[in-house]
Amino acid sequence: MAIWVIAEQQDGILKKVSLEILSKGQKLAEELGTELEAVLLGEDVSELADLLAAYGASKVYLADDEELAPYSSEAYSQVIAGLIEENEPEAVFFGHTALGKDLAPRVAQKVETGMVSDITEAEVEDDQLVFTRPIYAGKAFTKSKVLSTPIMATFRPNVQTMSDADDGASANVEEVDVDLENIRAKVVDVQKQSGGRVLLTEADIIVSGGRGMKGPENYPVIEELADALGAAVGASRAAVDAGWRPHSDQVGQTGKTVSPTLYVACGISGAIQHLAGMSSSKYIVAINKDEEANIFNVADYGIVNDLFKVVPAMTEAVKKYKDE
Amino acid sequence: MNILVCLKQTFDTEAKVELKEGRINSQGIKNIINPYDEFAVEEALKLKEANGGEVTIISVGSDQTQEALRQALAMGADKAILVESPNGDEYATAKALATAVQGIEFDLILGGHVAIDDNSGQVAIRLAEELDLPQVNVVTKLEINDGKAVCTREIEGGVQIVETPLPTVITCQKGLNEPRYPSLKGIMQAKKKELKRVGLEELELAVDSKVEILEVFLPPQKAAGKIVEGEAEEAAGELVRLLKEEAKVI
Numbered sequence: 330m331a332i333w334v335i336a337e338q339q340d341g342i343l344k345k346v347s348l349e350i351l352s353k354g355q356k357l358a359e360e361l362g363t364e365l366e367a368v369l370l371g372e373d374v375s376e377l378a379d380l381l382a383a384y385g386a387s388k389v390y391l392a393d394d395e396e397l398a399p400y401s402s403e404a405y406s407q408v409i410a411g412l413i414e415e416n417e418p419e420a421v422f423f424g425h426t427a428l429g430k431d432l433a434p435r436v437a438q439k440v441e442t443g444m445v446s447d448i449t450e451a452e453v454e455d456d457q458l459v460f461t462r463p464i465y466a467g468k469a470f471t472k473s474k475v476l477s478t479p480i481m482a483t484f485r486p487n488v489q490t491m492s493d494a495d496d497g498a499s500a501n502v503e504e505v506d507v508d509l510e511n512i513r514a515k516v517v518d519v520q521k522q523s524g525g526r527v528l529l530t531e532a533d534i535i536v537s538g539g540r541g542m543k544g545p546e547n548y549p550v551i552e553e554l555a556d557a558l559g560a561a562v563g564a565s566r567a568a569v570d571a572g573w574r575p576h577s578d579q580v581g582q583t584g585k586t587v588s589p590t591l592y593v594a595c596g597i598s599g600a601i602q603h604l605a606g607m608s609s610s611k612y613i614v615a616i617n618k619d620e621e622a623n624i625f626n627v628a629d630y631g632i633v634n635d636l637f638k639v640v641p642a643m644t645e646a647v648k649k650y651k652d653e
Numbered sequence: 654m655n656i657l658v659c660l661k662q663t664f665d666t667e668a669k670v671e672l673k674e675g676r677i678n679s680q681g682i683k684n685i686i687n688p689y690d691e692f693a694v695e696e697a698l699k700l701k702e703a704n705g706g707e708v709t710i711i712s713v714g715s716d717q718t719q720e721a722l723r724q725a726l727a728m729g730a731d732k733a734i735l736v737e738s739p740n741g742d743e744y745a746t747a748k749a750l751a752t753a754v755q756g757i758e759f760d761l762i763l764g765g766h767v768a769i770d771d772n773s774g775q776v777a778i779r780l781a782e783e784l785d786l787p788q789v790n791v792v793t794k795l796e797i798n799d800g801k802a803v804c805t806r807e808i809e810g811g812v813q814i815v816e817t818p819l820p821t822v823i824t825c826q827k828g829l830n831e832p833r834y835p836s837l838k839g840i841m842q843a844k845k846k847e848l849k850r851v852g853l854e855e856l857e858l859a860v861d862s863k864v865e866i867l868e869v870f871l872p873p874q875k876a877a878g879k880i881v882e883g884e885a886e887e888a889a890g891e892l893v894r895l896l897k898e899e900a901k902v903i
Contacts, residue, residue: 459867487752512665515817630881
């Protein structure tokens with residue numbers, strides 16, 4: 330009986346969400362009196378086992394094979410389902426990432442179990458795992474439990490706190506034989522977005538621009554603030570629909586859901602659908618000329634003024650602090 | 654090309670969410686086709702227009718789901734199947750869909766990549782697994798050539814190009830197409846198109862949900878925030894100071 334974290338790596342780097350889930354997993358495993366273990370798939374990823382151990386995994390199932398080099402839902406689900414059937418973990422956790430969203434439901438159906446998606450909290454109540462998650466674009470929350478085993482859940486990234494790494498820890502590594510059947514869907518190319526900024530879904534700080542930006546040519550104003558803060562740049566639906574920014578920048582109900590520590594909304598009115606994408610941000614700052622804008626109802630800090638005057642001044646102030 | 658489209662009816666995005674006796678109150682709420690499923694319906698219609706064949710809409714729902722199905726039929730789909738099932742979880746819903754499509758010949762199953770009400774994004778993938786089909790999710794561009802689908806799939810920071818033979822399950826993302834509005838003619842014709850209702854007993858399916866909802870609650874009201882007063886530059890400087898020293902986020 331163990332809690333498993335399906336660790337996610339990309340190009341040999343472990344995704345932060347995997348470490349977040351392990352950190353949470355440590356506490357849950359302790360409360361349930363069970364082990365915390367990790368499962369790692371890929372090619373040439375064996376050295377990552379130490380990092381998984383540093384975040385609490387006492388055992389790592391390592392499926393290291395060239396057939397697992399590109400991610401494939403069919404290949405990965407076969408390996409993971411096989412491991413689940415053999416080892417019967419109590420719970421299996423994934424990050425609610427592009428990969429997790431694609432893979433976890435397939436594994437869940439393969440092993441005939443229930444799963445709660447995009448959870449923001451996992452707790453032990455009466456010796457059972459209870460998951461909290463937002464529904465209806467964050468207008469409501471549910472607490473649920475999975476009645477079957479293994480208990481499965483996908484965790485929203487950037488919500489759980491990472492524990493301190495225990496660099497001295499080591500894990501028992503079990504190598505897994507990879508024997509795949511009938512893989513049909515295959516990745517033939519990967520095209521990365523250019524631009525060196527951190528990804529929206531993983532960013533700690535996001536600066537977002539909406540209708541108030543008045544045009545695509547004005548985005549450098551918020552990009553400069555983002556650069557000073559080491560932040561990602563987002564957009565509201567209005568800006569995307571107007572063709573000013575790509576859909577991949579869109580934060581909101583029909584765009585991305587983000588949970589940064591700080592979300593700076595510039596010229597964004599704060600429609601319900603936008604809030605759906607960023608309301609789990611730890612701190613929200615709103616800069617808008619319109620004092621009636623809905624965004625001020627959810628902002629922790631706000632400035633009612635022209636963003637074209639405020640944002641450059643903020644950039645200067647941030648740069649000054651960074652220089653000190 | 655015969656295409657199945659999985660469709661879910663959801664609350665309108667503007668809907669005010671209230672609780673009644675600990676459950677979400679659905680009275681007086683406007684229902685719509687899940688926006689992402691609209692992309693699926695539109696894509697199916699485009700493929701039918703290019704290749705011939707039939708588009709069948711399938712949904713797990715209740716009486717009022719018929720409205721959403723008629724809308725899809727009005728857009729141009731040929732027939733619809735409504736599986737009447739009480740609120741099951743994603744596992745049960747996938748089983749219901751998989752059972753309902755037994756005996757139907759299809760080349761492709763399309764659906765939205767996520768429903769805007771529960772935000773799970775599980776059912777279409779579970780269905781692919783049930784039917785032992787490959788899957789490609791969150792697709793923004795789709796080409797079908799010689800029994801093969803070439804898909805552009807959105808991932809963090811970019812896209813993947815994924816190829817898979819048909820039949821397959823593909824879920825749709827915004828940007829794939831622009832869903833058409835039903836024409837008046839389409840709306841009239843929809844009334845005569847086949848909408849089959851089938852219950853779980855008819856499907857000989859007895860399946861329990863594997864997730865139990867213990868509680869539904871509304872988020873706590875947020876405390877009022879702080880408006881930083883003053884001239885733009887002054888306020889900006891003060892805000893940055895607050896973020897650094899009070900919130901400690903920069």
